[in-house]
Amino acid sequence: MARQLLTNVEIDDFIAKVIREANHHAPNVGAVITPLSNAVRARLNLATDKVEVYERNGQLARTCWVTIGGRRYVFTYNYGSGQIDLKAGTLQGAIRSSFDNSTQASTITHQAARL
Template sequence: MALTVTEVEELRNYLIGVMERADHHAGNVHEIALALMGAMIWRKDEDQDIRVMTRDGQAKNVLWVVINSQRYALVYNHSTGAIDMREDGIQGNTLKSFTNATPLSDVRQFFASL
């Protein structure tokens, strides 16, 4: 199930949860998560909402965004400790992985190329 993010406060609440989980379990992505959120808002299709995966009423570490009519999933990869951007959905091809070591210029360049 997915929650559609239509209000800034909903997105803020999701981001608070992501940051809390990252601080406890995924310290190598807690900084880049902020940059990715901004990049998604910047590049998302105007007529499309950001969608957040939920399970049992709780937001999870997956969200979807549509950029230039293409759907992408951002997924926390527990094996690599990175946030993967995948084509189409959770099981899609990983286009890029992000950690706190990823330069912000790489984030901008990657999202600009979509």
């Protein structure tokens, strides 16, 4: 089930949780989460767009769906590659880009601008 995050505070809390968990379980992406979040949030209008996160047994997981301009995307951790995948639409959607700590800021900005 997905829970919609309605405020910047809710989004900040979610991002902080993701960073804490990445630093423990997925250090290869811990440093890219903040710049990626900032780039996506620069495109986000909470009055019309949506941020939803996967919720399991009342606990927020790390999978995040973002709807911008009516188009839905999903950010999820790929355990095989050790990267964050940006997919079109659903968890089974086509991978549009992948990110890890070596991803250049210009790449992050470019991919976020395409949302």
